[in-house]
Structures are given as structure tokens and as C-alpha cells.
Amino acid sequence: MEHQLFSHKQLAASCFNKVWDYLDKEVLSPEEKEEMIHLCHSSFWHWTQVEDHTRQNISIGYWQLSRVYAVVGQGESALFYAKRCITVGTSANLNPFYIGYGYEAAARAFSTLKQFEQCKEMMKQAHDYVEKIVDNENKQLLLNDLNSIPYSV
Template sequence: MGALESHKQIASQCFNRVWDFLDLQERTKAEEEQMIHLAHTSFWHWTQVEEHTPQNLSIGYWQLARVYAVVGNGEQSQYYADRCIEVSLEASIPPFYIGYGYEALARAYMVLGQNEMALDIFQKALRYAEEVVVEDSKKMLLKDLYEIKEVITA
């Protein structure tokens, strides 16, 4: 196996392992820390793949934003959500990924207790969600968005 395949394989394995932690209802501090390290490891390995795309970076930044939101670190979540949006808009990648960038930013503002900002960003994400043509992808994004809205308007 060459270096390219190794980086892709490690990136994918770490990315998927992060999801194992995200799917847990509760995590220990040690599990949260491991999840953060895995998300960063996944992202770094993607950057080592020569033909990585802006879409790969967008997904990686989004996952980092989600992980930091889940552990309650709104500042880091906001930073990575902003990076996700920046990379996504610069590369004009499909609205699904841009919508998820804004979903991550809304979640970051929610964690920071800035519900008004979260609601504004929710509206931006919703506009991108409406542009998603793959129905299953649109449903997934809308589900995540309305979960955020439910919390910030409660």
C-alpha cells in the first residue's frame, strides 16, 4: 500500500470512528478527547492526499465543528464552521455541503448561547437546503437543521 492509500485509509477510518463517538448518547471526558484527536487526525490525513478536494476539506472542517459543538466548545466549533463555509463557498461546491457549513455555524452559536445568531444562520442554511436536489441528502440536512431550531426556539 502506497502513502496515498495509507493517508486515505487512515483518514476514512478516523472519520468513521468519530461517528461512533458522535452516535453515543453520553461520552466520558476521555472519549470526548479521543473523538477530538480522531477528527483532527482524519482531517490532517486528508490534507496529505495530493488529490484532496475542497469538498474533502469542507467535510473535514464540518466534522471538526460538530465535534467541538458536541463537547461544548463553541469557540472552536465556530472557527471550524467558518472554515467549512469559507472553503465551500470559494470552491462553489454543491449546496448540500454549504448548507451543512451553515448548520455547523448555527450549532456553534447555539452552544455559545447566541440563539438569535443561531436562528439567523439557520435561515441561511435552510436556503441552501432547499437547493439540494438529492432528496435523501435534503431530508438529512433539514432534519439536522430543525433539531437545532427546536433547541434554540424552546
């Protein structure tokens, strides 16, 4: 059993990191976009199979799913996973960094959907959480991502 738990954790991390490789690329082919979606869902599923997974692991997984769907232009799916990220983060009372990233994901999803008023509201919520982040490096990471979201036509 222990070996299987390790295998799920390793597969989850491996898929997660491969998704980041795709997210770091400037341009993705249709095949790469599809593979990125499959890898992200695989990562999430494997995390759910790790016996000692945390709500933080799940929050991060939902955030990555939202980001992937925003990148491929599927705003409705991006918004669905952003809302799941926010729900998990707030109900588990996670660190403000993770909840702030839930709102960042929602802002990015609304931007993808060209719903800029809702995007601005989510940006405001995210900035409220930025103020609560103690670690300056984490604060700057979230601010950088928020600054990369287009919120007007």
C-alpha cells in the same frame, strides 16, 4: 509513494468513521470526548496529505471538526471550524448540500454559545441552501440535523 497516499486516505477514513461512532453515542465520557477530538484532527490532517484531496473533502473535515467541538461544548472552536467550512464551500462553489451543512455547523456552534439570534440567522442561511438541494435524501439529512439544533433558552 502510491502506498503512502493510500495509507493517508485509509487513515483519514478510519479516523473519520471512528469519530462517527462517538457522535452516535448518547453519552460520552471525558476520555471519549478527548479521543474524539484527536481522531477528528487526525482525520483532517490525513486528508490534507492525500495528493488528490478535494475542496469537498476539506469542507467535510471542517464540518466534522465543528460538530465535534459543538458536541463537547467548545462553541468558539465549533464556530471557528464552521466558518472555515462555509468559506471552503462557497469559494469552491460546492454543491448546496455542503454549503448548507457549513451553515448548519455555524447554527449549532452559536446554539452551543447560547447566541440564539446568530443561531437563527445561520439556520435561515442553511434553509436557503436546503431549497437548492436537488437530492431529496440529502435535503432530508440536512433538515433533520437543522431540526435537532436548539435555538432558544
